Amino acid sequence: MKVCMKIFRYLPVLIVLCVLCTAAGAESYVEEDHDGIGIYKSDPSSYEKVRALGGRVVTVAGGPPFFVHWIPEGFEKTEKKRLLVVLHGTGGNAYRHLLNFTDVASRKGFAIASIQWGWPARQPSAKKKEYTYLSNSADTYRIVAGAVQYLSAHYGVDTSLTAWLGFSRSATQCASFAFHDKESGNNYIRLFIAASGGVSPNLPAVRLLLSGRYGEKPLSGTHFYLWGGLRDTTRGENMMRSRDLIEKLGGTVDILRIGPEGHGGFNHRKEYQIEAVDLWYSL
Numbered sequence: 001m002k003v004c005m006k007i008f009r010y011l012p013v014l015i016v017l018c019v020l021c022t023a024a025g026a027e028s029y030v031e032e033d034h035d036g037i038g039i040y041k042s043d044p045s046s047y048e049k050v051r052a053l054g055g056r057v058v059t060v061a062g063g064p065p066f067f068v069h070w071i072p073e074g075f076e077k078t079e080k081k082r083l084l085v086v087l088h089g090t091g092g093n094a095y096r097h098l099l100n101f102t103d104v105a106s107r108k109g110f111a112i113a114s115i116q117w118g119w120p121a122r123q124p125s126a127k128k129k130e131y132t133y134l135s136n137s138a139d140t141y142r143i144v145a146g147a148v149q150y151l152s153a154h155y156g157v158d159t160s161l162t163a164w165l166g167f168s169r170s171a172t173q174c175a176s177f178a179f180h181d182k183e184s185g186n187n188y189i190r191l192f193i194a195a196s197g198g199v200s201p202n203l204p205a206v207r208l209l210l211s212g213r214y215g216e217k218p219l220s221g222t223h224f225y226l227w228g229g230l231r232d233t234t235r236g237e238n239m240m241r242s243r244d245l246i247e248k249l250g251g252t253v254d255i256l257r258i259g260p261e262g263h264g265g266f267n268h269r270k271e272y273q274i275e276a277v278d279l280w281y282s283l
Contacts, residue, residue: 028061090170171197195266198238217250
């Protein structure tokens with residue numbers, strides 16, 4: 001009884017603390033003119049183009065990760081407000097990668113959130129420019145989920161109509177992201193698009209899925225579009241093996257497209273992008 005009385009005595013304080021915590025969470029994503037870690041300075045041309053198109057930067061408390069979003073003209077009148085979340089590859093940046101998809105996005109009427117999940121290392125070696133990346137796919141997924149939630153709250157994006165697009169280094173994590181989205185109960189992402197980055201069975205999250213800890217088919221109900229280039233000397237040739245691995249885990253590879261291009265073929269050929277978007281819209 002005494003314990004209950006103490007709880008009731010401090011209940012107003014607990015309520016205030018909850019309100020403050022909620023407010024702090026709401027303020028952890030803030031729209032800015034540019035990012036706070038200087039990525040915009042390293043690629044001023046892409047940054048200026050994104051700004052000219054109306055793109056905005058959203059900083060994340062505890063960064064350096066941030067995201068850049070772009071909303072097409074007339075989006076507020078669109079019945080189904082879709083969002084494409086894109087992740088850059090090694091050495092890439094959110095500004096340049098967003099620009100790869102604005103033409104198709106304008107034509108089809110969906111918004112884009114481009115995640116900056118890699119950044120120059122603080123102490124790069126003298127021989128080469130090194131980058132630091134979020135090492136845990138679950139941490140990267142939280143940034144993605146936060147972007148979806150932010151754009152839903154501020155621009156009316158339908159969280160259940162999202163697509164995810166990973167290129168190169170990011171594409172290798174498509175199975176991990178599919179699992180995080182499903183296991184979290186969010187189920188935001190209708191389609192996972194992976195370009196030029198084969199899924200490795202040696203990734204920690206993939207090893208865990210293959211172990212059977214989450215059942216024989218942990219990716220059941222998830223859909224994928226895979227793209228690889230014949231002239232890609234890095235990861236593109238692994239996309240067919242990625243299909244087998246994803247299907248082994250229960251995912252559905254609706255389309256596997258192998259083009260004659262090199263590593264960045266998907267980023268620069270509109271017919272592939274439209275094919276993937278049409279699949280997204282059909283699901």
